[in-house]
Amino acid sequence: MGKPINQGDLSGPDSGANTDWVQHFSRDVPDAVLLSRHYYREAAERGSLADILQHDHEFDQDIALLSRAGRRHAHGFWLTETNSYYRGGLDGVSNAFASALWGLDFSLSAAYHGATGLCFQGGPRRSIESSLEGHRTGGRDADGADMIARIDAVTANYSPIGGDLSTGFAARPLYYGLLAARLLAGNRFHVLKTADVAPGVRVYAAAGADGVRIVVINSSQTESRVLGFSGLAPRAAVRVAPLQAPSLNSRDALTFGTDSRTLEPDAAWELQYQEVAPVSNHGTLDIQVSAGSAALILLPQIVV
Structure with missing residues (x-):
């Protein structure tokens, strides 16, 4: 036995x-x-x-x-x-x-x-x-x-x-x-104070040793969304890695960050962020997320 x-x-x-x-x-x-x-x-x-x-x-x-x-x-x-x-x-x-x-x-x-x-x-x-x-x-x-x-x-x-x-x-x-x-693993979630988030939009934020990562998911099939954030450190640098494809039905092409080498066998993909305009002098930031896509936003810190 x-x-x-x-x-x-x-x-x-x-x-x-x-x-x-x-x-x-x-x-x-x-x-x-x-x-x-x-x-x-x-x-x-x-x-x-x-x-x-x-x-x-x-x-x-x-x-x-x-x-x-x-x-x-x-x-x-x-x-x-x-x-x-x-x-x-x-x-x-x-x-x-x-x-x-x-x-x-x-x-x-x-x-x-x-x-x-x-x-x-x-x-x-x-x-x-x-x-x-x-x-x-x-x-x-x-x-x-x-x-x-x-x-x-x-x-x-x-x-x-x-x-x-x-x-x-x-x-x-x-x-x-x-x-x-997975890029948010080991970080501590922030509870964001949100107001009037558009239908189909999901937002997550988590803080780690190298800054704060915010994920915005826009599941609308037709509408691009602009999300406004406030309470950020003025003039803080902002980097964004979009997660997008030609369409929601696409199964042969996908881009994460600036690198589209994603679906080929042995693809040498690596995460490369886009540099965008910094946080404003008033601690605000607007990010546009296309219909049917997501964005990973990296900030050095989230509040002043």
Whole structure:
């Protein structure tokens, strides 16, 4: 039978979508090292471009609730399996640029509400379809196509990293949303005093040793937004790294910062900020964020 399992090494309950089970597990197994559950927005066949761009405020409440319970456990609360849509993700949405904006917003919101870690589902298309007992997940015919399209064709729709041994491996759009969120890791969130934020705009700010990073996400499909910030250090230098693509449906081209070498296999991408006008003498700053894009803003400090 082997050695007994050390209860101190247990984690769980890895619930598919039931928050109550996680709370019961926390009370019943106080020595568990972490709490866990899964999250997907919906089944792939019920997803859409418009849907993935909508923030899930209800799940924010679940994360906050479970994160409070997670404080009693050594490694807190984790989403041990998550992504946009279950059943392999939605072709044309989960593998398009819209997924980068969703992943950026979802990851930062989860962290803000107290989640300790997120594990995103992914892998080759054939592996996911096999696990779904042969359910077809779509995908385009990439015969004769360029390498980015071939990688997309063999990759599960929701995978942040694409490819297989025949194509090589490369980042997919979702990867860069997660990477942008990762740049705020280890920093302390600021609570911003906001007034009349436009619909579809999400703003996060976090302070670290090298300054303050502000992320603005504009999920509007048609409207560019100008956001005004105040209470900043006058004349402070400002650097911006846009996260953008030709369209929200784009799956073959993406730019983060000033570098568009993002989706090719073995891409030598590096984060390069744009220098923009400094904070005004009055401590104000206006930043324009195009429709269907995001911006990472780096400031040396946030208040006078």
